[in-house]
Amino acid sequence: MAESGGDAEDRTEAPSPHRLEKAREDGDVPLSREAVQLAALGAGTLAASVLGPGAATGLAGVAQAVLGRAHELTPAEALGDLLRAGAPLALGVAAAAGLGAVAATLVQSGLLVSAKALIPKFSKLNPLSGAKRLFGMASLEEFGRTLLKLAAVGGALWWSCGDPAPLLAALAEGPAELGATLSALLLRVLASGLGGLAVVAALDIAWVRLRRMKRLRMSREELKQEHKESEGDPHIKAKRRQIMRGRSRRRTLAAVPGATVVVTNPTHFAVALAYERGKDAAPRVVAKGADLLAARIRAEAEKHGVPILSNPPLARALFLVEEDTAIPAEHFQAVAEIIAFVWRLKGRAAR
Helix, strand or coil: CCCCCCCHHHCCECCCHHHHHHHHHCCCCCCCHHHHHHHHHHHHHHHHHHHHHHHHHHHHHHHHHHHHCCCCCCHHHHHHHHHHHHHHHHHHHHHHHHHHHHHHHHHHHCCCCCCHHHCCCHHHHCHHHHHHHHHCHHHHHHHHHHHHHHHHHHHHHHHHCCCCHHHHHHHHHCHHHHHHHHHHHHHHHHHHHHHHHHHHHHHHHHHHHHHHHHHCCECHHHHHHHHHHHHHCHHHHHHHHHHHHHHHHHHHHHHHHHCCEEEECCCCEEEEEECCCCCCCCCEEEEEEECHHHHHHHHHHHHCCCCEEECHHHHHHHCCCCCCEECCHHHHHHHHHHHHHHHHHHHHHHC
């Protein structure tokens, strides 16, 4: 929907469902880059923790072999051997990070894949628009987000490796203890950094959603115009009528199995009546229909064993009574005779 429906101060109303859906179709969804970065780093860290020990052992073996043949290998050959040994780890981490970023994007967008967001907007090439973005509120927001990220992640990293005593002690113990201590420290640093970034990502998700809702807000004139357009759209009206007719038919057919008798015209009209002795003051019209719906009522009655009796004058008269309404007093005698006849038939069948 166009943004020109009013000035920013006039847009005081929450966006309508239609506007939100239109924005989504255009690829405008709340997407937090910090959450994408968190997912990518988290997936990469997980892959490194799984692949790292085996890759480190293999890389150490290759490095030892390269050092043993240092006099035979050229620098390019030695570097090639080391790169081939480290390639599985690098590719695994890169693939996991990419999958994490894609998954985080799809989750935030509700599995939306839209090519509209990829269409270049030449208005962004305007130098004045670029200057506004560079020195406007968006730039300040980005600067504030960067500071928050540095503070959260930096604080988490400082907390995780602030005490050098364990590292110094491991250095004195020997290479094996130093390697184990460094591995534990690296995992702690990565976990702390991810924890700090998770806090930033959670705040950024909330901020991105709030900013999108604010950007899509509407003026009262826009809401009125949208309401007029939706109400006047013949397709929407036809769809609404179709839904209402479908619901009405389902309610009508659902009432037929509980009816006492169905009175027919015999083909044009069908009226289902229900009467429970001692409970109902008078028989009620629980379902009615003409033509095709009448045929469906008769079929439903036959399916559930509800008696069907042909009485064209009574059927035409009862068809004018609203559903779930007691029949008029002038039809009591005729309906009573029909119901009494149905009860006699059921009594004979029971014997």
